[in-house]
Amino acid sequence: MGYPILFHLSFLFASLCILLISFSTIEVVNGGFSVNLIRINSTNVAHLLDTVQSPTISDNGVHIIEMSLGNPPTKYYGIMDTGSDLIWSQCLPCEDCFPQNYPYFDPKKSSTYTSVYCQEHECNQLEERNKGCSSNNQCRYTYSYGDSSITQGELALDTITLESSSGGVIPLQYMMFGCGHKNTGNFGKKMMGIVGLGRGPLSLISQIGSSFGGRRFSHCLIPYSNDNNLPSIMSFGSGSEVVGDGVVSTPLIKEESKPFYYVTLEGISVGDTYLSLHSSKGNMIIDSGTTLTFLPQKLYDQLVDEVKKQVPLQPIIDDPKSDDRLCYSSTNLQDPIITTHFEGADLQLKPIQTFYPSNVGVSCFAFRSTSKDAVGIYGNLVQTNYLIGFDLEREVVSFKATQCNAHHV
Template identity: 30%
Template sequence: MAMLSVFFSLLFILFFSYQPLIKLCVSGGKLVQDTQFQHVHSLDSLLPMPTCQSTTRPGIGRKYGAALIPSRGPCSPFPWGRDLSRGHSIGKSLAGTNPQKKPTRGGRGGSQVPIMRDGYQYLVQVRIGNPPHPLTLIMDTGSGITWTQCIPCPHDVLCQYYNQTNPFFKTTGSSTFSFKPNLHPYNIKYFDGSQSRGPMAQDTLIIGSPQAYHIPNFTFGCGQYSEGYFGTADGIFGLGAEGENAFLSQTSSTLGQTLCFCIPPTSSSIGHLFLGDDARTNCQTEGSSSTLLINDKKYIVNLYGITVGSQTINIANLDPSYPNQTLIDSGTAITRLPRLVYQKLRSAFREYMSKYPVIASSHDDDIMDTCYNLKDYTTVALPKIVLHFDRANVTLDPAGVVSLESKSRICLAFAENKFPDHEFNIMGSVQMRKLNVLFDVNARKVRFGRGSCG
């Protein structure tokens, strides 16, 4: 009897000591296994749906905030973006983003130019002028200038090469428009080689619908020559930090240099963007904040390590010369890391994924080099990945670990940083999926939390 009692006592201890390691929960109607070092997800739950799924947050894009829309997939406002097949891999859309190659001019049709620089961009619909002229702009936290192509254009031969979804903004058609001759023309170049230039101008800007944010006398760039990986977007909505003509600087008295966004997990769902008090009220964040460094109008945080499953990579231990400074850039899709850091992360990821069939890159200059064919599987066990920033540990959502647009191609969504003369790591938009990312520029803080988008 005593032996039986000891047996059941040991069984009781083993059972309850094991419980913290494995937990079963329901996520979106899918049974998900959550362990200490990995999560097992239904592949269908990670794939985009064939139709656009409206946001679960009431009022987004109607009473407050603005919708954050994927540039491709069923939610895209671009006809070619909606027509892209569900099985088209992000790897193919990234073909041509090799920094050694010269970018082509923006144009219609995803087959002729790389789609939106890195393939996954997020769009904000705004209106400018009086009467309001609709524009669909790429949200970019890596740059400060907002610009769109304007007409009349003194260099018609150059302007005609830029094809966008909406008509060019006609400066003579707005009663509140004026050029800013006292300001130097803008000339901005992006990491991928894309560029835009033209004079500075001023007009009324409305963000969200019907008038979530109404900004009179907003200074922006009137593009007269633009080329690169913009797809058919109407320009860039620059949300970079500081600078005289940066959006947050212009609206500091009303919006307090605070913004928060949540990037959706797939191309069939919509995220959101909040500004000012709306950001503090509607974006839930967790834990400590990380110190926000402002460098050349860019949001920078210090990244000290990465945990993949049970393995932690200490960046300084690999090479003290490697940068800790990491640019948070919604305009870049895939996170870029120093060579040895990426190789360590990739090696650890491959160990956890060793039971799955490996496939080769589909293109010579695919930046994602660790891919698998899971067409015969219904679930996938992904290692948990945690980014260790200064005073903030950020656990990525499974949608932020891999790129998955079909079961036959699932790739680790990280890459080696091969941009020439680039002194930062880059945290891209894929890794920000389903995270609330809140910037408080005045306090020099950035906070992360579980997002409710998608």
């Protein structure tokens, strides 16, 4: 099949010809392109950098990215997940699919849909434990997730279309994705699948590669309690860099053959009280597909004890089945301010990022415990209201405090 990411050259050529009618010059910049716009009835020239991007929205503890799939392109809404690598969509025929608000993707209606067979290079991108072969030699996959969700189907190639900051579209052919015929789990009706954004070879960012000026992307997640229909954006390649005043960065710790973004958490502060985490490098995964943050038991217990000291309210039992959940009868907590101390980067978190609305009038702590030696997970609630950039060229992740509900398309 050759290299799995190719521009639809005929579309791109036609698009550039159309652009030439409206723009004076087009120049290649670091794998992307910039345009010099001549406004009608004006001699002023404005220099624009065209950034590849997609809208995102918040929905019940996850964040959904909007793209298009197939040719002609049909809208696709998938959970954005930096903790996995497969892109998949529910597909016809559905043997077992969860209900969604939109039609299931029909491969027969896409002129660019191509099956992947077991002997082909693309099938070998799957890990052995996820790979199978059908009776007609088609490449099969099975993926399971930490919340017990499962998707099964055929690995295929098709066109994925992204948007650009100038309002245009960027179609990418021969993108590997899972056409899921059996999918189970706790999915809402606005979701059609998952968009893996991890480091593995099947992820969106890995397949895009350096096509847009570098293997980098950024997102800005809107807090859980904000309007779910308010969009933010996710950007790719040139123009997605997190720069300016207040930016802090921490090194990414690379683990061979694993799709996760590992970073090093050194400790957590509650107000002025510092709680140290004595652990090895790469002890946390930044995961946009997990809602809560999971910490080693000892650090979690210390954190909860300190939060109880600093919140001037009596905790309540919100769920008798979950005795480790810390909740309060309040939706307007002002304290405490919690700071996560990563290697080289201190991130200050307000209660809107560390507590979430559970029941009416109840806020619960967005942290949980994990086993003693397990790697922790930095979930999406604590990532909200930060512009977060993953730069795989420099092997760093950068953070900038941002009102994400103003960071919209």
